Structure formats: C-alpha cells, structure tokens
Amino acid sequence: MIEEASTQNIDRRIQLAVEAFQFLKNTTINERAEFMNAVADQIEALGDELLTAAHSETSLPLARLTGEKARTAGQWRSYAKAVSAGIYTEARIDLSQPEKQKGDLRKYNVGIGPVVVFGASNFPFAFSTAGGDTASAIGAGCPVIIKAHPAHPQTSQIMADVITATVKAFGWPEGIFSHITGKSYEIGAYLIQHPDIQAVAFTGSFNGGKALFDIANRRDNPIPVFAEMGSINPVFALQYLLETKAEVLAKEYIASLTLGVGQFCTNPGVFIALKGKPLDRFINTLKVEIQNVAPAHMLHKGIFESFEKNKNTAIAQPNVELIASAHTETEGSYGNASVITTSASNFMNNPVLSEEVFGPFGIVVACETDEELRKIAQQLKGQLTITIAATNEDVRDNSKLINLLKDKCGRLLFNGMPTGVEVVYGMQHGGPFPSTTDSRFTSVGPDAVKRFVRPISFQNWPDEFLPEELKNSNPLQISRMVDGVRNSESLNIQTT
Incomplete structure (x- = not known):
C-alpha cells in the first residue's frame, strides 16, 4: 500500500x-562532496535487501541491478569529485582598475533552491530516489524533495533511508x-506549483x-x-558499410533494440537505409536473430500495456509490413520483440x-x-541520440546528411549502438525538444550539476x-578566471 x-x-x-x-548556502564545495561520498559509502554497504526488493518490484535481473547499484554509487562519487574541484562554481574575478574607473567584480555560481525530483521507473537506482538528479542537485547546494515512483515503493524507501541517515549523521537539517510518496497526478502538480520550489528534474514519458x-x-x-522524455534514436545506415556488414549490423541492432526488454530511453527504435x-x-538476418530473443517481464503492468497498445497501433498503420516477430506464446507482462518495415514516404507522411x-x-x-535520407533527417524531431552506421568513405560522401543530423540530437x-550511457564528463544525455525540455544540459555525467546553479556577481565587496x-x-x-x-x-x- 502506497501512502x-x-x-x-x-x-x-x-x-x-x-x-x-539557507544552511546549504554556507557549506563549502568540500563539505558537500564529503556528504556525497558518504552517501555513496552507504549505498555500497546495502546488501541483498535492496537487490531483492528491486528485483521483486521491477522484474529486472539481479545482475543488471547489481551493476546499476555500482553505477549509482559511482555517480555520487564522480559528481562529488567534480563539485570539490570547483568546476561548477565557475569563479570569475575582474580586479579593480581605478585608473580606468573600473570596480572589482567577482562572480560564481550558487544553488538555485529546493528541487523536486521525480523518480524514474526503468532505473530504480540510477535515475530514481538516490539517482543522478538527486546527487547533482545536492552537489549544487540544493535541497531535494523526491517524488517516489509508485512502481517500486520499497526500493525507493530503502534508498531514501540511506540519504536520510547520512543527513542525520552529518548533523545537517x-x-x-x-521522500514523498503517492500515485496521484495531483501530488506532482501540487509540488511544482508551490512557490518555494525552484526547479524540477524528470525522466519518463513525453506526456508526463x-x-x-x-x-x-x-x-x-x-x-x-x-x-528527459524519450526518443526514437534513429540509426542511419550508409551504403558502403551496409554492403559489407549487413549481417553484423543486424545482430548489433537487434541486440540493442531488445536490451533490457527495450526499456531504455536510448533504444534504437528506427533503422533507416x-x-x-x-x-x-x-532484414533477413533480423528475421533469424529476433527468434533468439527470449521474452521477459517488462517493468510493470502499465508499461507493458502501453507497449502493446503502441506496438499494435504502429503495426496496424497503412503500408506497413511486419517483417520479424518473436511470436512467443506467453502469459503476463512479457514484452515480445517485433520489427516492421515501411517506405520513407510513408514514414514521413504518417506521424504515428x-x-x-x-x-x-x-x-x-x-x-x-x-x-529521401536527407528529407527524413530534416523532418526528424529532437533526439537523445542518432547513430551513423558508416565507413569513413560514407561520411565523406554524406556531409550534408550528417550536418543536418547534428542539429537533431x-x-x-x-x-556502435546508443544503448549504454557512460557517466563521464564527455556524455551528453539530453537533446533538442521533444527529447528533453532544455538541450543545453545533460542529466548524466558530472555536468548534470550545471542544471541547478545560477550566477551571482559581487561588486566592490571587502x-x-x-x-x-x-x-x-x-x-x-x-x-x-582572474582578469x-x-x-x-x-x-x-587588499580590497576595501
């Protein structure tokens, strides 16, 4: 029962x-980093209780959850290291020049205030209660109010208890x-409408x-x-590579498409060639490879029902052919893989x-x-990722196409394939609308901290x-940066 x-x-x-x-305003970057590392210690110390709860609530394999737990602790540590290095303070000092009648100006970034974080269903650790949004907001100096995802309440509570215990151990407010729980839409709306909330982080559907x-x-x-609202993450396969590696590419594509029962925001939903x-x-290789994909439970009944509805809607569209399907008889919330094909003109003219x-x-x-390849690129909405399957010669011959795609992701x-998001500085997990609401920022990697800071300048202060x-x-x-x-x-x- 969710309260x-x-x-x-x-x-x-x-x-x-x-x-x-007000308390966090007076903490140093080193103090916040120490807190973040302590949270990481506590996450790593969690035993079977966490994994068992998450497995029961999400049907995710224990091996996957074990890896995600390590990633989550790693996020807190890597973000802590970046915070303590002062990267996101972006300190700027322009010293006074009395002879030019210029004053002393000093600027840096501060936290923006209380942040609401909405937990995600597909990453119960890394994008939920103790996920990267929470870590980056606290690293920026912002308190966090987490709206727990109702699909894994016990998992969320265990993670919340870890952070709460660390707050208490540090003697912080x-x-x-x-940690806020509930299933109703009204709770989320109330949180966002409250005048004291200063920012929101969300990972989920476009509608949400x-x-x-x-x-x-x-x-x-x-x-x-x-x-972060999802993406079809198209793969553009160019001709030279397709001619030499069609079978290999098909195996890579189907493996990425069905990884984690296709429940990744970087799932490559469209292949264009x-x-x-x-x-x-x-296509012939896809037909063979898809039969080797064992169906598995999806995260929860709601996601399964949405998948079945949207899949069947797409298959039922005019001028579409079902070319590959697992066709496995299963009961319950099992996601059976399917692939359809259509022409470029039909794809462009049918928004479904x-x-x-x-x-x-x-x-x-x-x-x-x-x-037609270029027309699809021009028409594409914003994406988290776009993949160019190509040789160097393909790239040289398709510069116009690639320049178009740079604007779309x-x-x-x-x-390679887009599933697998590394938690590093070079990662950009965020793209033009509608994949995200602000393409200037990432929700993965230490640069995620940038979302929750704002600049303030001090003039002529002692x-x-x-x-x-x-x-x-x-x-x-x-x-x-000094002068x-x-x-x-x-x-x-000396300043006066």
Missing part, C-alpha cells in the same frame, strides 16, 4: 527544504532531503514531462523543468510511425534515394565577506 502524501505534509517538507537551503513543464510555466514565477540487396540481407514505442519494437525505413554516434570561492587567498585552491587568465593562485592584494 498518499497530504498537502499538509508536502507543505511541511517544502518549508524544511527552504530552511535547509532534516530538510536537505525529503510535457505536463510538468506546462505547469511550471504557468506559475507566477516560472521555473526550469529538466525533463537505402532500399536494395544489402538492406534485404539486413515516428512516435516512440517504449519496448522491444523497431521500424526499418527503406529509402529510394539519398535525397544530443549525442551523435559513429557506429574580502572578508566574500564567499570562499572568491576570496583573495583562494582557500579552496580551485581554478579561477581573463585561468589560474589557481592566491591574489596578493
């Missing part, structure tokens, strides 16, 4: 977060972290993310909503076919000409009253 949070409880939690934000975004923008004081014998070989089907379902689009792959990041002595020993030159040195000057 529905009352508005009174939510109001109390938000007030505690407001008070905790209770409002640093709060767009609804939250719209609520936030109707407020008297609109706030940012960093929503020129019509001809190489594409025929690709370019909508995400969350699960093991793909579309092979056969183009008559290179021009956050991550552009040269071969050194003793400046934040540590901007003091002359540079006590945190961070890299700063346009980056260095980590102290400043041998």
Whole structure:
C-alpha cells in the first residue's frame, strides 16, 4: 500500500527544504562532496535487501541491478569529485582598475533552491530516489524533495533511508532531503506549483514531462523543468558499410533494440537505409536473430500495456509490413520483440510511425534515394541520440546528411549502438525538444550539476565577506578566471 502524501505534509517538507537551503548556502564545495561520498559509502554497504526488493518490484535481473547499484554509487562519487574541484562554481574575478574607473567584480555560481525530483521507473537506482538528479542537485547546494515512483515503493524507501541517515549523521537539517510518496497526478502538480520550489528534474514519458513543464510555466514565477522524455534514436545506415556488414549490423541492432526488454530511453527504435540487396540481407538476418530473443517481464503492468497498445497501433498503420516477430506464446507482462518495415514516404507522411514505442519494437525505413535520407533527417524531431552506421568513405560522401543530423540530437554516434550511457564528463544525455525540455544540459555525467546553479556577481565587496570561492587567498585552491587568465593562485592584494 502506497501512502498518499497530504498537502499538509508536502507543505511541511517544502518549508524544511527552504530552511535547509539557507544552511546549504554556507557549506563549502568540500563539505558537500564529503556528504556525497558518504552517501555513496552507504549505498555500497546495502546488501541483498535492496537487490531483492528491486528485483521483486521491477522484474529486472539481479545482475543488471547489481551493476546499476555500482553505477549509482559511482555517480555520487564522480559528481562529488567534480563539485570539490570547483568546476561548477565557475569563479570569475575582474580586479579593480581605478585608473580606468573600473570596480572589482567577482562572480560564481550558487544553488538555485529546493528541487523536486521525480523518480524514474526503468532505473530504480540510477535515475530514481538516490539517482543522478538527486546527487547533482545536492552537489549544487540544493535541497531535494523526491517524488517516489509508485512502481517500486520499497526500493525507493530503502534508498531514501540511506540519504536520510547520512543527513542525520552529518548533523545537517532534516530538510536537505525529503521522500514523498503517492500515485496521484495531483501530488506532482501540487509540488511544482508551490512557490518555494525552484526547479524540477524528470525522466519518463513525453506526456508526463510535457505536463510538468506546462505547469511550471504557468506559475507566477516560472521555473526550469529538466525533463528527459524519450526518443526514437534513429540509426542511419550508409551504403558502403551496409554492403559489407549487413549481417553484423543486424545482430548489433537487434541486440540493442531488445536490451533490457527495450526499456531504455536510448533504444534504437528506427533503422533507416537505402532500399536494395544489402538492406534485404539486413532484414533477413533480423528475421533469424529476433527468434533468439527470449521474452521477459517488462517493468510493470502499465508499461507493458502501453507497449502493446503502441506496438499494435504502429503495426496496424497503412503500408506497413511486419517483417520479424518473436511470436512467443506467453502469459503476463512479457514484452515480445517485433520489427516492421515501411517506405520513407510513408514514414514521413504518417506521424504515428515516428512516435516512440517504449519496448522491444523497431521500424526499418527503406529509402529510394539519398535525397529521401536527407528529407527524413530534416523532418526528424529532437533526439537523445542518432547513430551513423558508416565507413569513413560514407561520411565523406554524406556531409550534408550528417550536418543536418547534428542539429537533431544530443549525442551523435559513429557506429556502435546508443544503448549504454557512460557517466563521464564527455556524455551528453539530453537533446533538442521533444527529447528533453532544455538541450543545453545533460542529466548524466558530472555536468548534470550545471542544471541547478545560477550566477551571482559581487561588486566592490571587502574580502572578508566574500564567499570562499572568491576570496583573495583562494582557500579552496580551485581554478579561477582572474582578469581573463585561468589560474589557481592566491591574489596578493587588499580590497576595501
């Protein structure tokens, strides 16, 4: 039984977060990093209870959950390291020049205030209660109110208890972290509408993310909503590579398409190539390989029902052919993989076919000409990823196509498949709308912290009253931009 949070409880939690934000303003980057590393320690110390609960609630394999647990702890550590290095303070100092009548100006980034994080269903650890959104917000100096995903309440509570215990162990205010439960849409809407909430992080469906975004923008004081809302992640297979590696590419594609029962936001839902014998070989291999894909339970009944509905809707569209299906007789919420094919003209003229089907379902689009490849690229909505399956010669011959695709995604792959998102500085997990609501930011990697900071500038302030990041002595020993030159040195000057 999931307890529905009352508005009174939510109001109390938000007030505690407001008070905790004043505390976090006075913590240093090193103190927040120490806290984050302590949370990572506690996550790593969790035993079978966590894995058993998550497996029971999500049907995800224990091996997958074990890896995701390690990734989650790793996120807290890598973000902590970035925070303590002062990367996201972006300290800027322009010293006074009395002879030019210029004052002393110093700028850095601070947390924006209490953040609401909505837990995701497909990553019960890494994108939920103790996931990257929570870690990056706290690293930025923002209290977090998590709206737990109702698909895995026990898992969420275990993770929440870890963070709450760490807050208590550090002697920090209770409002640093709060855990809100409930199934109703109204709870999420109430949280976002509250005037003391300053930002929102969400991973899930387009309908869910767009609804939250719209609520936030109707407020008297609109706030940012960093929503990752899915993607069809097209693969453009160019001719030279397809001619030589059609069979290999088919095996790679079907493996990525069905990985985790297709329940990844980077699932490559569409494969686009020129019509001809190489594409025929690709399709024939798909027909064989899909039979080797064992059906498995999807995350929960709601996702399964949505998958079946959307899959069947796509299959029922005019001028579409079902070319490969597992056709396994199963009972319960098992996701059976299927792939359809259609022409480029039909794909472009039927918007249903370019909508995400969350699960093991793909579309092979056969183009008559290179021009049709480019027309699809021009028409594409924003994507998290786009993959170019190509040789170097293909790239040289298709520069116009590739330039078009650069405008459509956050991550552009040269071969390989898009499933598998590394938690590193170079990762961009966020793309043009509608894949996300703000393509300038990533929700994966240490740069995720950037979402929850804002700049503030100090003019002509005495050194003793400046934040540590901007003091002359540079006590945190961070890299700063001083009069346009980056260095980590102290400043041998006096301010008045």
